[in-house]
Amino acid sequence: MSSQIHVTVWGENVxxxxxxxxxxxxxxxxxxxxAHAISEDGDCEVRTATLQDPDHGLSRGVLDNTDVLVxxxxxxxxxxxxAIVERVLARVWQGMGFIALHSSHYSKPFMxxxxxxxxxxxxxxxxxxxxWVCNPAHPIARGIDRYFExxxxxxxxxxFAVPTPDEIVFISWFEGGEVFRSGCTWKRGNGKIFYxxxxxxxxxxxxxxxxxxxxxxxxxxx
Amino acid sequence: MSSQIHVTVWGENVxxxxxxxxxxxxxxxxxxxxAHAISEDGDCEVRTATLQDPDHGLSRGVLDNTDVLVxxxxxxxxxxxxAIVERVLARVWQGMGFIALHSSHYSKPFMxxxxxxxxxxxxxxxxxxxxWVCNPAHPIARGIDRYFExxxxxxxxxxFAVPTPDEIVFISWFEGGEVFRSGCTWKRGNGKIFYxxxxxxxxxxxxxxxxxxxxxxxxxxx
Amino acid sequence: MSSQIHVTVWGENVxxxxxxxxxxxxxxxxxxxxAHAISEDGDCEVRTATLQDPDHGLSRGVLDNTDVLVxxxxxxxxxxxxAIVERVLARVWQGMGFIALHSSHYSKPFMxxxxxxxxxxxxxxxxxxxxWVCNPAHPIARGIDRYFExxxxxxxxxxFAVPTPDEIVFISWFEGGEVFRSGCTWKRGNGKIFYxxxxxxxxxxxxxxxxxxxxxxxxxxx
Amino acid sequence: MSSQIHVTVWGENVxxxxxxxxxxxxxxxxxxxxAHAISEDGDCEVRTATLQDPDHGLSRGVLDNTDVLVxxxxxxxxxxxxAIVERVLARVWQGMGFIALHSSHYSKPFMxxxxxxxxxxxxxxxxxxxxWVCNPAHPIARGIDRYFExxxxxxxxxxFAVPTPDEIVFISWFEGGEVFRSGCTWKRGNGKIFYxxxxxxxxxxxxxxxxxxxxxxxxxxx
Numbered sequence: 001m002s003s004q005i006h007v008t009v010w011g012e013n014v015x016x017x018x019x020x021x022x023x024x025x026x027x028x029x030x031x032x033x034x035a036h037a038i039s040e041d042g043d044c045e046v047r048t049a050t051l052q053d054p055d056h057g058l059s060r061g062v063l064d065n066t067d068v069l070v071x072x073x074x075x076x077x078x079x080x081x082x083a084i085v086e087r088v089l090a091r092v093w094q095g096m097g098f099i100a101l102h103s104s105h106y107s108k109p110f111m112x113x114x115x116x117x118x119x120x121x122x123x124x125x126x127x128x129x130x131x132w133v134c135n136p137a138h139p140i141a142r143g144i145d146r147y148f149e150x151x152x153x154x155x156x157x158x159x160f161a162v163p164t165p166d167e168i169v170f171i172s173w174f175e176g177g178e179v180f181r182s183g184c185t186w187k188r189g190n191g192k193i194f195y196x197x198x199x200x201x202x203x204x205x206x207x208x209x210x211x212x213x214x215x216x217x218x219x220x221x222x
Numbered sequence: 223m224s225s226q227i228h229v230t231v232w233g234e235n236v237x238x239x240x241x242x243x244x245x246x247x248x249x250x251x252x253x254x255x256x257a258h259a260i261s262e263d264g265d266c267e268v269r270t271a272t273l274q275d276p277d278h279g280l281s282r283g284v285l286d287n288t289d290v291l292v293x294x295x296x297x298x299x300x301x302x303x304x305a306i307v308e309r310v311l312a313r314v315w316q317g318m319g320f321i322a323l324h325s326s327h328y329s330k331p332f333m334x335x336x337x338x339x340x341x342x343x344x345x346x347x348x349x350x351x352x353x354w355v356c357n358p359a360h361p362i363a364r365g366i367d368r369y370f371e372x373x374x375x376x377x378x379x380x381x382f383a384v385p386t387p388d389e390i391v392f393i394s395w396f397e398g399g400e401v402f403r404s405g406c407t408w409k410r411g412n413g414k415i416f417y418x419x420x421x422x423x424x425x426x427x428x429x430x431x432x433x434x435x436x437x438x439x440x441x442x443x444x
Numbered sequence: 445m446s447s448q449i450h451v452t453v454w455g456e457n458v459x460x461x462x463x464x465x466x467x468x469x470x471x472x473x474x475x476x477x478x479a480h481a482i483s484e485d486g487d488c489e490v491r492t493a494t495l496q497d498p499d500h501g502l503s504r505g506v507l508d509n510t511d512v513l514v515x516x517x518x519x520x521x522x523x524x525x526x527a528i529v530e531r532v533l534a535r536v537w538q539g540m541g542f543i544a545l546h547s548s549h550y551s552k553p554f555m556x557x558x559x560x561x562x563x564x565x566x567x568x569x570x571x572x573x574x575x576w577v578c579n580p581a582h583p584i585a586r587g588i589d590r591y592f593e594x595x596x597x598x599x600x601x602x603x604f605a606v607p608t609p610d611e612i613v614f615i616s617w618f619e620g621g622e623v624f625r626s627g628c629t630w631k632r633g634n635g636k637i638f639y640x641x642x643x644x645x646x647x648x649x650x651x652x653x654x655x656x657x658x659x660x661x662x663x664x665x666x
Numbered sequence: 667m668s669s670q671i672h673v674t675v676w677g678e679n680v681x682x683x684x685x686x687x688x689x690x691x692x693x694x695x696x697x698x699x700x701a702h703a704i705s706e707d708g709d710c711e712v713r714t715a716t717l718q719d720p721d722h723g724l725s726r727g728v729l730d731n732t733d734v735l736v737x738x739x740x741x742x743x744x745x746x747x748x749a750i751v752e753r754v755l756a757r758v759w760q761g762m763g764f765i766a767l768h769s770s771h772y773s774k775p776f777m778x779x780x781x782x783x784x785x786x787x788x789x790x791x792x793x794x795x796x797x798w799v800c801n802p803a804h805p806i807a808r809g810i811d812r813y814f815e816x817x818x819x820x821x822x823x824x825x826f827a828v829p830t831p832d833e834i835v836f837i838s839w840f841e842g843g844e845v846f847r848s849g850c851t852w853k854r855g856n857g858k859i860f861y862x863x864x865x866x867x868x869x870x871x872x873x874x875x876x877x878x879x880x881x882x883x884x885x886x887x888x
Binding site for chain 2: 755783
């Protein structure tokens with residue numbers, strides 16, 4: 001690992017062009033807002049890619065130089081070319097980390113990595129979500145108190161049709177009565193996967209955990 | 223497996239003698255109430271055992287003839303003799319199912335089977351718990367709707383310090399803001415373990431699942 | 445569950461037509477040989493389907509009436525239509541069992557259910573494989589001794605690039621020096637998956653385990 | 667984490683006093699030989715403790731300053747005081763790593779962390795063990811080729827009666843015909859556990875992995 005973690009933030013970049021309200025909040029697109037927030041810390045070197053770019057911005061060269069791919073999509077999952085999906089999968093199996101943000105549970109790469117329908121229950125809401133830490137020693141959760149809250153969110157709830165996660169880091173409580181395994185990890189080939197909400201500080205922690213390579217260490221058979 | 227499942231309901235039987243209110247609700251002890259409800263169905267042959275019995279009612283003969291041991295304790299975990307705990311463990315490893323009911327998370331047999339502190343967060347409450355089915359195809363959850371509710375309960379919440387469950391069947395939502403992996407399975411040796419609330423209908427389903435032995439089947443090497 | 449388990453054996457049916465030696469051993473195709481052996485027991489009602497059939501023999505009607513789909517392919521994985529693969533996946537998620545036989549680790553449905561490359565190491569061999577039971581209480585392994593052997597087999601070895609199995613039932617030892625997690629289970633949605641060699645007696649056991657539905661049981665919320 | 671990993675090597679130190687051959691090979695005890703090899707790298711600060719020391723060398727002060735406890739026992743498991751075992755467990759649950767070396771599968775702390783009988787099959791042998799890497803991206807396996815070999819070892823084989831490991835890093839092949847999940851990880855509370863052979867270079871890698879704390883990172887709720 002070089003001293004910096006190479007993160008690529010992929011954004012579908014559709015709502016930003018079709019919805020004036022979204023365009024106003026994210027004048028450069030959500031992917032830029034997320035990328036900017038992640039890059040502030042200095043541990044990550046961040047670039048962006050979008051659906052509209054050639055190869056959706058995910059050329060072999062870009063993927064080969066990506067340690068962690070952050071994926072946000074919602075309205076245009078079907079427009080992502082299968083050949084690019086295969087390329088992303090191959091790179092995950094080689095060792096690239098993959099962070100699926102929220103409505104990307106139905107994105108092609110995430111569904112392909114899970115092998116399930118990835119369905120959830122959903123309710124348009126504007127209520128409080130409380131995210132409980134179930135795994136206090138996990139690098140992703142360190143330093144977080146027993147829970148944290150997000151105001152005014154949509155509800156995503158159980159059953160979440162994914163394979164049993166390797167680790168459940170967060171379980172969410174919703175004001176309106178639902179629960180959700182909202183922060184989960186899996187491993188596919190050599191790559192790690194995390195599903196979560198688009199919270200930049202958590203994306204940074206996850207990237208750090210994905211790329212931790214402790215102890216260059218001696219050969220086992222010396 | 224004989225045609226019936228042999229269930230032993232173990233009750234600590236302490237509150238019933240010390241608390242007049244409890245004594246009034248459970249004149250024969252909670253263990254009898256649970257045992258009676260389980261036996262009504264006819265698939266289970268049920269006996270009871272208590273802390274006060276010789277060997278806590280868990281002689282070798284009793285354990286050898288028990289397919290599923292249901293355990294309820296709360297105030298007197300420390301009074302259970304280590305030799306009996308070892309006997310219970312050995313029988314679980316051999317194949318006996320073990321169902322730990324609620325405050326038995328701190329019981330000696332459950333803690334020994336988990337290998338963790340089994341700590342939870344706790345709040346004396348009298349509020350609604352909504353138990354969501356996360357694993358709709360699991361034999362324990364079949365026929366249950368998306369969730370069911372219990373009124374007026376104590377709160378047990380995350381983090382629940384147990385090893386990653388093999389399966390999470392239920393996750394609970396509490397009115398007051400907590401979540402809990404409230405119905406979990408593990409395997410230890412040849413025996414299966416389930417942690418849950420003392421709900422007889424669920425205990426029956428779990429016992430059925432523990433003892434299912436499909437397909438006597440041909441030899442593999444024939 | 446009706447009294448019988450509905451098994452569909454899918455065969456690629458290519459080597460049988462291209463290789464005279466294979467044609468001589470399996471005049472009706474490998475799928476028929478496997479199907480015939482499974483049906484002998486009487487617990488399973490078995491039909492077959494092949495690559496060459498319309499819809500590869502896997503119409504919606506057939507899949508809707510299939511409890512367990514047994515899949516054997518080797519030379520023509522790429523010829524399986526993606527639309528049929530999607531149909532198979534949807535049915536697994538709904539609850540159909542899926543048994544991938546040996547070189548089907550590279551089949552489209554298995555790879556899609558795993559979400560990994562499913563690569564193995566491989567050596568053309570004609571040597572002894574000894575399959576150790578790691579999970580003696582598992583319904584699939586019941587009644588099998590500590591191990592059983594198959595003479596004169598190809599070697600499939602570790603690393604086997606699949607997600608951590610839910611259960612490892614068999615680990616194989618090869619005369620030439622390799623090991624392999626040769627009998628593994630996973631769950632995807634409501635369906636169970638087993639990867640193994642084409643041994644009819646084991647396929648029967650697995651089907652029985654997939655379809656076991658103990659304890660019709662009372663409602664939880666009665 | 668301070669810049670160094672604090673490792674305590676616990677040795678039973680019995681064979682060294684009772685068997686002249688062992689005494690000749692390990693004049694200062696096996697624990698010193700292991701500790702010395704680990705300390706050579708410079709990443710670990712290593713101390714030793716033995717059964718014969720007061721509190722078996724595991725006072726609260728020692729444990730509080732131990733990041734990774736390495737445990738080797740064989741002949742005197744029963745002589746380890748239960749109170750010290752409880753102390754070790756509490757420290758693992760708090761976050762201390764625990765490495766059980768080989769015949770310590772029957773040691774009290776390992777059995778208590780597993781919650782199973784931890785039985786294996788065993789054969790006095792003097793043959794070759796080949797350890798295959800099943801999890802090539804795991805920090806413990808990095809830089810190791812597809813397998814490595816140890817000559818002239820005892821055989822430990824399946825079934826290994828432990829809970830399903832979180833990760834299987836190595837599976838062993840034995841010349842005489844057995845297999846063994848020989849390098850496994852589990853998590854219990856906040857602490858990680860590894861079971862393996864007493865190979866110092868691997869102990870160092872494991873310690874590095876246990877103590878990796880990537881990315882001090884920002885608060886999630888900033």
